[in-house]
Amino acid sequence: MHIVLVEPEIPANTGNIARTCAATGATLHLIKPLGFYTDDRHLRRAGLDYWHLVEVVYHDNFAAFCNSYPEAQLFLTTTEAKRWYTQVTYPPGSFLVFGKESTGLPPEILKAFPDRWIRIPMVSEARSLNLSNAVAIVLFEALRQQGFPGMR
Template identity: 45%
Template sequence: MASEKSIFHPQFPLELGRRYAVALYEPCIPLNVGSVARTCACTGVPLHIVGTPGFILDSRLAKRAGLDYWEHVELEIHRTWEEFEEKMVGRRMWLFSTKGDNLLWDAEFKGGDILVFGSETEGLPDRILGTRPDNVLRIPMVDGRRSLNLSNAVTVAVYDV
């Protein structure tokens, strides 16, 4: 039987999903998106898909990775980055990239923030990173490694915020 224990820290009683959201910009691997969706479902964090994914969102692989959690995901699709920015006006965005000078742990998150991740093969384009240079965050890794898997990076960030 599932535990009825709260997942929320007693010193920060706000629900995780109401504090912030996750956005994936043009993801290209359905299994990663399914895993991110599952993380979002399990933490109550809304998920935004921005731009054109490299696969059909209701593909068998994406559904398989998300298992039966998709029905619990608050999912919103945005056709373009500009459409997403317009809809999220007034909300602060944190852009995750291996190019970031600031570490995830140095950021001061607040309610309404959006954690934005790029595609698995390209990351976030410079045109997007350049819009918020002070809000580009990097998850620390050993030197000489390319990057974490997208779904792992999202999970690290979701639980650190």
């Protein structure tokens, strides 16, 4: 599985997501610009001693990411989606795409993949979930559907 963070802003969230990727064997893709330096102590601290277990791939922008993985099965998380994250089937090697903490995914990315949107249900008064929590929720559903491959 692949986790794609488009322009993440908060180092602690990215560090927590890296730790989740390490624990699940998922590859972490970071789409620039990043809102922090990758040597940021908060990023490293949140990932604890798991950094050697996670593959991190950097991309200059979303177009470069798409060019690197033209056949990728993308699932884009957005509060605008009609389908819940539990209502789709995630093939092995899927790419779960998340936007930056402050604004989510850019409209131009969403418009390019209108049939690939998913959402996590929540009460209408809530704007969104913490990014690292959202990643864990969707990733573990995808892994559950696949029988938690390579996990004990």
